[in-house]
Amino acid sequence: MAVTIKSKHEIELMREAGKRLEDVHNQLAEIIRPGISTLEIDQFGEKAIRKWGCIPNFLNYNGYPASICVSVNDEVVHGIPHADHILQDGDIVSLDAGLIYEGYHSDAARTYGVGNISEEAARLIRVTKESFFEGIKFAKPENHLFDISAAIQQYVEANGYSVVRDLVGHGIGTHLHEDPEIPNFKQKRKGIKLRPGMTLAIEPMVNEGSFEVAWLDDDWTVVTEDESLAAHYENTILITEDGCEILTLSE
Numbered sequence: 001m002a003v004t005i006k007s008k009h010e011i012e013l014m015r016e017a018g019k020r021l022e023d024v025h026n027q028l029a030e031i032i033r034p035g036i037s038t039l040e041i042d043q044f045g046e047k048a049i050r051k052w053g054c055i056p057n058f059l060n061y062n063g064y065p066a067s068i069c070v071s072v073n074d075e076v077v078h079g080i081p082h083a084d085h086i087l088q089d090g091d092i093v094s095l096d097a098g099l100i101y102e103g104y105h106s107d108a109a110r111t112y113g114v115g116n117i118s119e120e121a122a123r124l125i126r127v128t129k130e131s132f133f134e135g136i137k138f139a140k141p142e143n144h145l146f147d148i149s150a151a152i153q154q155y156v157e158a159n160g161y162s163v164v165r166d167l168v169g170h171g172i173g174t175h176l177h178e179d180p181e182i183p184n185f186k187q188k189r190k191g192i193k194l195r196p197g198m199t200l201a202i203e204p205m206v207n208e209g210s211f212e213v214a215w216l217d218d219d220w221t222v223v224t225e226d227e228s229l230a231a232h233y234e235n236t237i238l239i240t241e242d243g244c245e246i247l248t249l250s251e
Contacts, residue, residue, distance in 0.1 A: 018247030145191030
């Protein structure tokens with residue numbers, strides 16, 4: 001699959017898909033508290049997506065059984081929601097969600113503190129989010145794709161954390177995962193030249209300790225190998241004539 005350049009009409013649909021997903025994330029943020037189960041979060045998120053007349057794009061994707069990936073503490077991504085997994089005061093939780101609007105996908109992730117969290121956990125969440133914004137400073141025409149990757153890694157490591165190597169960001173459009181793959185770490189090559197109309201999901205996954213990860217027996221949940229905390233932050237972006245527009249964030 002080649003990297004797709006979206007038409008004006010397609011960009012409008014992607015904008016709308018992004019706006020609706022941002023609203024879902026804003027609603028999810030309000031229910032995060034000690035005592036809620038990860039399954040309740042998933043059920044709430046699915047309802048919010050369907051209330052918008054949209055389809056949860058993660059549900060049954062390659063067999064994934066939920067609409068919202070809910071990953072707690074040392075779970076990096078793709079945590080499967082369960083009724084008996086209850087959030088505790090001091091936990092951190094990553095919510096990765098996406099939806100389909102009129103055939104077009106949006107994808108975004110946020111990490112939240114549950115109740116009162118440690119300063120270390122709060123800093124990890126903050127640096128992970130900031131690394132996304134450091135990366136997209138390079139998301140403009142004529143720059144190369146892997147300029148974004150290198151900037152994310154540089155910022156994360158300068159703050160004493162590590163970037164997950166086994167999972168990457170991706171292009172997005174009529175499919176949830178399109179070309180190109182977008183690592184969050186420096187590459188030996190420059191990567192493709194960025195062009196207006198490209199839509200990309202940029203998603204730093206940052207570990208407090210080593211970048212090494214492992215998969216649990218459910219074949220989905222990715223955890224840090226050293227059991228350190230992990231955070232995840234993602235937005236769908238559009239390359240514009242002079243920079244980029246974040247489709248899943250309006251603030």
